[in-house]
Amino acid sequence: MGAPTLAVSRRPSGVARGIVRTLILVAILGIVLYPLIWMVGTSLKSQTEITSNTGLLPEQFTPSNYTDGWNHFDVSFARFFANSTMVALLTVVGNAASCLVAAYAFARLRFPLRGFWFAIMIGTLLLPQHVLTVPQYILFKQFGWVGGDWPYVPLLVPQFLATEAFFVFLMVQFMRGIPRELDEAAKIDGANAFGIFRYVILPLSRPALVTTAIFSFIWTWNEFFRQLVYLSDLRDYTLPVAMTLFIDSSGQSSIGPMFAMSVLSLLPVFLFFVAFQRMLVEGINTSGLKG
Template identity: 65%
Template sequence: MSTETAVLPGDRVGTGANVARWAALLFIMAVVLYPLCWLIGTSLKAPTEIVNNLSIFPKDVTWSNYSDGWNGFTGVTFATFFLNSALIAGATVVANAVSCLVAAYAFARLKFVGRGLYFGIMISTLLLPHHVLMIPQYMLFKEFGWINTPLPLIVPKILATEAFFVFLMVQFMRGIPRELDEAAKVDGCSPYGIFWHVILPLTRPALVTTAIFSFIWTWNDFLPQLIYLNELDQRTVPVALRGFLDSGGQSDIGAMFAMAVLSLIPVFVFFVAFQRMLVQGINTSGLKG
């Protein structure tokens, strides 16, 4: 006795919709990943093929681009540039996370004279173009003797100058019930104790979000690092990549693309390591209980 399952018209419509949805997602993914695939393929092409072959796949794989790029130029290897970027990005992550967290706690949970005015002034700095401050900041740091050192790129972050991250944490802390603060006060906690035992553990998703964006933005930053870091051995990865185009009056495009591929690895690893907490920070809008 054979049994046959009837296929309803609604099932066909649902199956067709799923196929169309997956096809659209695959098309979008292909469009998004094409530049990355092209970058990786171009990093394996010979310099003459880079200009003549616009496809993703190289005709002749040239692994020497990676070794030539890693050797750097004028005696400085690319490992030095990676180390400089890692030190600046790591210090920026710590400075932004700590300073912005403390400033956000003051704005979100403490009461003091002029709190609304100071918060409004801080938010207004988001409307100020960064390029307007470059000349006075450069003159100030030059007087301090900080030019050609990482200090101009790190020290301002210790002072909670990133208004975006302060605003992000303030909004996150405002979603934490104030009943937790009152309960901590009943148990004898001071404002410092409330910050350390209540606010800090609950703001971990916001801290991770700040850390991820601070690392990515600092690692990819170009103009400030170009302005303040003049010596070759002080340069970071973005500035060093530009050096392949004019070092010695010649261009090594293949090595530049190869090092560009390697420069994406730290950003990718950092994001993958903390992406779960980043998603948690985006989805968290309040607390239950």
């Protein structure tokens, strides 16, 4: 008779813990989403209301901020979207291809000083990007890549040379978790190093590739400093650089259109993340935790 009573007495406490847990999660979600909601609300406020109304919702909706921001410059904002999309997609291709090949060499091939060169590569993660900007700019200037007919060369060429040590390390750790018996079986079937890479490593590295692609796209889409350094023509600007043009030299700014374009610039990243969210979680769970 005592056991059912004990089970019934425990049930309300379990429900209470569930309610408290839900309330905590809702509170955290509200804190996280508050800046985004505030930005969307501000994009619909007039110029005068932005400075006077700090609430989430506008008192008077001003959807014209979106059309004003889209046509604010001599170049349509669609041009900036196209530039950012091109740079981000080519960066994804370059990072995925080059880092995968470099990781295969470090993880599966034998060559002199392999451990030493791998340590040097990992050591580059300790260098801030701003420290490398000046020597890179001088080098690319000597190559004639800066200010040329296609100004995106300095931004894209390094991505095809496996310069992102983080992604190389991510893939190396993932490949170390792939059983070497598969390599031996492929060798018995007559496969060389390229055949092992093509038919064994590449198909099994899909989670690591997806993780690399997602982070490469998001980081490149939001990158500002390197794009500001190498892009000088208005028609070549990407979205992060174009956003700075809403503030002129006298300090006057078009805040409403700027927030409106900021909201639009977040949509591709949001949709990209939503589309590949499951693959991203799978890649994080299976990459970098083995070996």
